[in-house]
Amino acid sequence: MNKLPLTVAVSGLNNTDNPGPGIPFIRAAKESGRFELKIIGLAYENLEPGIYMRGMTDAVYKMPYPSEGKVAFLDRIRYINDKENIDVLIPNLDAELHTVMISEKELGELGIKTFLPTLKQFEERHKSELEKFGEKYGIKVPRSFPVSSVSDINRIPKDFDFPLMVKGKFYDAHIAYNKEQVISHFNKISAQWGVPVIVQEFIKGTEVNVIALGDGEGNTIGAVPMRKQYITDKGKAWGGITISDQNMIDLTRNLIAAVKWRGGMEMELIKTINGEYYLIEINPRLPAWLYLAVGAGQNLPEAMLLMALGEKVPPYTSYDIGKMFVRYSYDMMVDLDDFQKISMNGEI
Amino acid sequence: MELKKNLAISDTGFVFDANSGESYSLNPIGLEILNYLKQGLKDDEIREKIMEKYDVDASTFDLVYFDFIRTLQQFDLFEKS
């Protein structure tokens, strides 16, 4: 089979102890064998490890932060596109998704394709909206309360019992055992990610996750449930294993069908002792552990790229159960010259 | 005042302080002045050179030049005398 030449711009090269999905996405795309790939890395910070990982990217460009707005984002994308001619853009960070979604028309005019949820899907699954979302689609969710200032913390309903989860709009989640901890987490999270900060009831049980891909017409192209085996102090999986849980698969399929979800997603669920599932969060993109799904037989990045190009992709119907991953860290030697290039010129 | 000896200044305006491990970036005039300082030029000589090349009067130059020097001091880029 002839390989399809394809230039893909990928962000989320922050392969740190709190990794972005960029590097695993690139790894999966390269292993697909369907494409003749040119990978353009998009980085925000000078020390994102992906910038320096040989063989991963063909070029790397620094991007203005999403908080700079759509105009700055598009200016930079135009500059990069002039040099690299991007076919598909894969944003991997929650904070940039909104900016990319509202730029879809302009990106289309540049010939750049994306495969993302609609703005409506994106908005209604926001942490601050999750309760309404659960109600609408018949899924149990823990009660939550949006906090926009320290004085709001006093208004948290009395029947919210400690411990509580305190979560940022895009990232960060901390457990709080008393009001002082809520205040301290609020201050830290709001300083970085803005408001509202979400205070959520804590549900006791086992954390299980599903990675999934919807085609935008209600079909689930792939879905793999995983249980985290080891969680870092940042709440990230350090080890995980695919599990056989038809309830989770059904939940995912029903949700994707009801919402007509388009693009990658990760559902974070808590399974209680009584076997009930609570939806904690929907991340509107493939998660950093996406390579586990590839290892278990579902190359979702490949399917996503093909769908971005307008191809119809048959759904994956099975995956290997008991497939396991363990993450590791590695000290890579970096040439000071590369650091100089990315920090001075904003590109390598 | 003398610039630290192990300061690596590249043509792009990238500066690496081998002593502290910090890196810095300069704009073109900042780079030019830092190079003059490295060559050991005195304040008066630097002023003269810059005024020859750029459209700036002595008092404006002094104002921003000494602010620049103060920043270099803040970053600890001079040898301790």
Place this chain on the structure above:
Amino acid sequence: MKLPFERPLIKKINAGMPSKFGLKPTIKPIEKVDGIVVGDLLEKYGSPLFVISEQTIRETYREAKQAFETRYPKVQFAWSYKTNYMNAVCKIFHQEGSWAEVVSGMEYDKALHNGVKGSQIIFNGPSKSREDLVKAIENDSLIHIDHFDELFLILEIAQSSDKKPKVAIRVNMDTGIYPKWDRFGFNYENGEAWEALNRIMLSEKLELVGLHTHIGTYIMTAEAYRIAAAKLADLAYNVERKFKHNIRYIDLGGGFASKNTLKGAYHTGIDTTPTFEEYAEAISGALISSNLNPEKLPVLILETGRALIDDAGYILGTVIANKRLSDGRRSLIVDVGVNMLFTSFWYEHEIYPAKGETQFTEETTIYGPLCMNIDVLRAAIDFPVLKSGDNFVIKRVGAYNMTQWMQFIHNRPAIVLIDEKGESHLIREHETLETIMHHERLPEHLSNI
């Protein structure tokens, strides 16, 4: 020919944070306002200076009007005086067809002074005196009742008046947004609003003309308005059924966000603020799909202020000094302070140099000229290095500043309007010592020192 001089700069490259070097400049200068060079305006009228663009006001108004009129048959705007009650500004809105929406006796008199017909003045707010109400009833104005005490006062005045007061009630409700405003008007969910409507209808002394709500301020989701419109339509339908009385208008108030970025927001206002179309779609969609008789649909009144005027206002100013703080951070002292730019307490205002495009910026704190620690326009902004005497422009300051400003330490600046032909007109003079002392009186025994 010598080369242009630029200030020498050195910045630490932080491992985490990218330096903006190498990326294209994100700050471009604003050299002119509606065709007039910033420096020329400041030279003619003094610095600082508020500038209002008549063209932007009219364009924004027409855009909003069109968004609603293409979706709903009967639409009426009422200019929210408190947002900006410079007479010149009010008159532009009145020329465009806006009624007046006022919240005090002073604003009411200002609207009359501006030539607005009494019957086209909406009188809102929690504080209307007996005299205010008598006057409003006499002029056939639309009185939006805030609480039961006001309702009883109007009923009492109506006893001895030959006019039948035209009233609406303000309703507060849960629209799914936070914070929920419940201090103004009668509550929908607990039945208070329905009770007030019954009292008005049963009294037969008042003419119930409308229903009003104002769900909050800076509402970033248009959906909240859909809920509000549906709840008001529901009340109107109940009145129609029980009393065979058609409500003439439904007033959705204001609260539309402008494109300013709120402090604490991650994305810019430009990227996240709903458009007039989105607000219009939500509101008209709810009204049209309600139970209301399609033959007798009420007029939709909108009192949006901020979203109509914010973009039309600029403040131009001058750099007083550059200063390094003790930790090496750069700061800039400018002649625009929080006393005239009240909105800097909740916006990350966009500030631009008036000339010179450069990619070399530094993180800067911008302070106003007041000898007060709170006088900070921007705590941290990536800003080009300006020198004393350089000019700058702050965008989107048309709403609330020219009404909430206070005379403190410095005199308040002049306000200029640039008309559609690009001519500037002074619409409020720069204050002087005389302005401040005009109302002062000195007891005789203090005349000598």
